[in-house]
Every structure is written in C-alpha cells, then in structure tokens.
Amino acid sequence: MGRDIEFIIFGEDWGRHPSSTQHLISIIAKQYPVYWINSIGLRQPQLQAKDIRRIIEKIMAFTRRTAIADTEISSTNLKKIIKPLVWPLARNKVMKYINKKLLTTQLPKKKHYRVLWIALPSAIEYIELCQADLIIYYCGDDFSALTGVDHDKAMQAEQTLSMQADLIYVANKQLMTRFPKHKTHYLPHGVDLHLFQSKHACPPAIDKGTKNIGFYGSLNNWLDYDLLQQLALARPQIQFYLLGNKECHQVQQLQNENIHLLPAVPHNQLASYVQHWHAAILPFINNQQIKMCNPLKLREYLAAGCPVISSDYKAAAEYSPLVSIATTQKEWLSAIDRITQLSPQQASEYKRKAYQCVQHDSWQLRIEKIIHAIQKIRYSTTE
Template identity: 40%
Template sequence: MVDLVVFGEDWIGHPSATQHLIKGLLPRHRVIWVNSIGLRAPRMNGYDLRRMMQKLRDFCCKNTADTTEKNLTVLYPLVIPLYGLKWVRRINHWLLVRQIRRCIRQQQFFRYILWTSLPTSVDVMGDLNAVKCLYYCGDDFSALDGVAYSPVVVCEQYLAAKVDLVVVPGEQLAKRFNGCPLMILPHGVNYPLFSFPQARPDDLPREGPVAGFYGSLSAWLDIDLLIQTATALPKWQFVFIGPVKTSLSGLEALPNVHILPPKRHGQLPAYVQNWDVSLLPFRNNLQIKSCNPLKLKEYLASGTPVASTTFHAVKAYSNEVVLQQPREPFYRVIQRAYLFGGDADKRQRQQAVEKESWRSRSQWLSQLFLEWETENTCN
C-alpha cells in the first residue's frame, strides 16, 4: 500500500479537515506527518512567542515521534517563519528537504504520495521524489486573518500548477483553481461522537437558556453583533469555548457571557448537546464567503438547534439551520431557533448529516491512491 508524506498543521492541535481525513487513511497507509511550517511571520505577542518556544523544544527533544495512532510518525521540523524573504526560503528549503529525507529513510518509505495542506511547502515539492502530489485546500488563504497574504498567495499559485490534483471542500474554493485538475470533497463529520448522548459538563451554566459557540475566537466572529445580542437577551447565557485571538473586552464584560478555555475535541459533544442553541455568528467577509466550517455538521449531528448569520456554506442546510434574514436582529434568530428544540426537529437535523462521515471521504481518497500507486510521475 502506498505511503503518505503530509504537510499539515500541528498534529496535537484541534483536528482540522486534513487530520480527520488522514486518521481515516491510517488503517491502510503509513503516514509521515510534517508539523506546521507556518503561514505567516510570528508577532511579538505571548501566543506566538510561546508557540515558537514550543516548536524549538519539540525539534530539540523529539524531532520525530511515533504516536498512539498506528502507522503515524510525526516530524517536528525546524524552519525560519519568514516566508516573504527569498534567502530565508532557500534556507528553509535546505532544512526541510534534509529533515524529511532523513525521516523517509528511517521509516523506509520507498513509494509515497506527497500531500500538502500548506502553500508554503511548495519549495520542497519537486525534491522529494513522490509518486504523485496532492494539494488539499481547506481555506481561502488570501482572506485568512493573520496570514502573510502576498507570499502565501504566490506560493499557492505555484503549488496549484505543480500538483497532480487540487482537492477542496466546496464550490466557492473551487472557483480559485480554474484550469487545475480539481476534486470537490465535502467535509465529513464524526457522527457517532457528536450524536451519542453526553452528560452536562459542570462548567456549563444551568440558569436560563444557553446559546453556545466553540472554535477560535478570532476576527471572523462578529463581536459587535454578539454584544448587541447578549445585551438584548439578559436572561440567556452565552458560552464561548476556544482560544482567544481577538479583543473580547466589550463582550466578556457582560454578566451573561462566559468565555471558557479550549476543550479537547472529544469533550465538545457534551457542551453542544447540552446548550439550547448553537451559534454561527460570522462576519460577512471574504474569508467567511469561502469557508466551510467543520462545526456546522458537528452542530447538526448533535441535534441542537442552530442560529446562524447567512453565508454560502450554510445555505445547503437552510431547512435545518435558522438563518438571519436581512435587517433581522440576531437575537430574534436565536429566539426562532429555540422553538425548534423538539425531538422531531432534532432528528431532522441529525438525519441531514448522518451519512456524511469522514470515513467515507477517506475511503474515496484511499481508492484514488491505489490508482496512483501504479504510476511513477509527479510534476
């Protein structure tokens, strides 16, 4: 069976679409996972400094590590996160190729596919002698908050021209790759995890109805809208779970707002099942127009009512999600969603995603890789 070398985010982080897909491939394919080489230069703030120090410790102390996952080896690469400088990219190219080739030899990979979810890996694509190359694009990097726009977009353009296949989760992202060999592979969901009933967590408020959101608390959230909403619904409790990456000062000052620290992915079903309305309170910007949030199908699998601002990806579930109408206050969207908490409505939401498993997506990819295994070219 063909092996895989994968460029992704840090494996220990909150699971991305790439991680979900790769986990489904592990029973049939050995994988070297190259931890994140970044998309932007670090800022001089606490979060970025801690992350840089952790990456340096990982490289010095581990470099590579087998995990509890069968067939998975994680590589902790050392790179310089300054992708706009040509001389830095040349150094990173030398560093990465050397580290990855050593790991490939150690794991005795002879025929392998190169999978990347990071445009900044483009410089090493032609130097690793892969059977085939695949680019999985899960986000519009040109619109992501905090990403080094120009260097990353240039890298992505070169990357798309080099690979044998570009895979995207939705039609909006597909429009960015006209002329490239392309496959749309919609996101899946871990339906058993999110649908199996869980006990109410102790730190979830018990007084009043509860509206909740989990994920990165970043600039793509409409904080002003949330402040207005929480103020208009003083008897409701609002819970936000995740790392704070933007100013929440006006929001967290409200007495009915609760900011909880990040939870492990396996803990999230207990929260989403036991609050009353799940929230998708996104801004109307370029990033959200192209986004396909994993939590949408996770929310639906839990059966909990969903209140959302309107964006492209959510429209496919307009029968299951309560969408904000033009000029409608968001608090009314929440109130409308709250009315759909009955068993019949819950079952309708769950049935909408019951067969949308990550496993089925991984099986399709595994079949593709079997077809590729007999070929010997990588552009």
C-alpha cells in the same frame, strides 16, 4: 492494500486545533504509515511578541525531537510528527538552502509508494525533497482572504502547486474555478457522526436548569462581539456559552453576567457541550474570509441535533431552513425565541432531520473517495 502506501503531510501543527486535514489524516493513519510535518508557516515572522513566542516554540520542539520524529501512539493509529525548524516563506537564497538542509535531515527514508499531501501552499519549496510518487493539494481555506497570511506569497505558491499537483481537493465549491478543472474535486468537510450522535453527560459548566445557547471554536476577530453583547442584553434569562481560546482583545468587552467564556476543550469533549445547548450559533462578521468559509462546527452542530442559527454566508445558507439565517439583531432574537421555545416533539423532529442531512458526510466516506482516486492514478501509471 495494507501498508503499501505511505503519506507525508504538510499541515498545521498537529493537535493545535482540530482541522479538516487532521480529521482526514487521523483516519488514513489507521491504515497507512503517516509522517506529519508541522506548520512551516504562511507569512514572514515579525518582531512582535506573538511571533517571537512561536519561534521559541518551534526551536524548543526541534531540540526535543528524536532522530526522525516524535511518535504518538493511540489505541487506533500511529502518527509520526516531524517538527521542522524552517523560516516561513524564506526569500533569501541562503535561508532557503538552510531550510532545505534542515528538513532533509528529518524526512523518513522512502519505503512505499509515497503520497505527498499538502495543506499549506508554502510547502511548495520542499516538494523536491520528498520523493513523492503522487502529490495532493488539499485546499481547505481561501488563503487569499485568510487573516494572518502573506496573501501575495501564499497565492504565488498555490498557483505553482496547482500545476505540480496530481489531485486537488477543495473544501469550498467557490474555490473550484481557481484550479485546473480536470484534476480538481469538491470535497466538503466531514463529521464524526459516532461522536456527535452518541449521548454524553452534561458538563458541570453548563446550567441544565436554564435556556442556553453556545458556540465553540477560536474566539477570534471574525466573531461579531457587538452582536453577542446585544443579544445577551436583550435576553438576560438565556445563558450564552462561548467555548475556546481567546485570540483577540474584543473578547474582553463581553462583560454580561449571562455570557460565560469557557476554555477550549479537546475535540472529543465538544459533543457533551453542544448536545445540551438549546441552540448553537455561528455569529460571524461579514468579510471575505467568512464569505469563503466552511466551518467544521456547522456539520457537527447538525450531527448533534442542535438547532443552528448563523450569520449569512454561502456554506450556512446551503443548509437552510435547518440552519436559521439571521442578518440583523431582530432576526437573531426572533430565531432565538423560536428555537428556545420548541416543544420536546419539535426538538426531536429537528434532530431527526438534521441527522438525515449529514448522515452521508462522515470523514470515513470522504477518505474512501480519496484512497480510490489515489489507487486509480497509481495503477493507471503502472500498467
């Protein structure tokens, strides 16, 4: 099959955070040419500092681009990153026209059978420009519940996209009923088994001489900061490590001496942290976004063999009892006490069972299913 297929990806900004689309496309890019189009947004920008900064970032990225794209070369793949200058979810006809003209100048010339992979429904405006032979909609999130999204426009775009797509993949079973049954497939998140199974040295920031608990990911408003503070107060002998970008003001209330706010690190360094925690936590609040979520870190925690404690939502409950579900402070403390007192033999047994649970969930196996489906459609239409 070689390089007889090329992919155009509409996703978030490459490298901004390790999304499921980026994990999947990183593997595809080892075999096929990939053109990644950075985020075109899911809501109208507002006159506020955060949006203004993002607009400036987009303009700067656009002005620094090469004729078609920036090229990033690693030891395993080649990725061409297209940094578009478009106004997100434009409603004005003139602005829509300008958006399309700008993006047209950046799209590569078609050389192979072209697969258009859309991870953001706002890309519906640009499908006609891409000369796609096959369209995939990868729905990794419930955009009707996602914070910071223009829900009405996103859902309208998604409905139109669901009719035009040849294949639809959803990362959450609860989203299956939203799309046409005959072309919709459940594709749960995967995990880099090699990364999280390989042994890594403990980072200097982690105190190996104490019991410690950790979380990594965006420190955003979907975390239960009141709970975290109460847990740290109730267990002062345990160190709590929160690893990630501070995305909301509630983070500042965590003033406990045994809570350590660490900066975000590259994805390939996360295993070195979670492997040296006695427990990994998912302390989410209870809202619609969380009910529909399926966090990548859940499988990564398990692949690393680290016992997991989580708030109650469907994706986590499916892994019970390997994942301890806690809904009250008392239940959280009980789970923390039980897990931090595991004997070496018990911890080793947990690690064995956790690996068995995710051993067939590699990103590579997920991609093999997708490529098979693409080839099946491709050759059925050419016979």
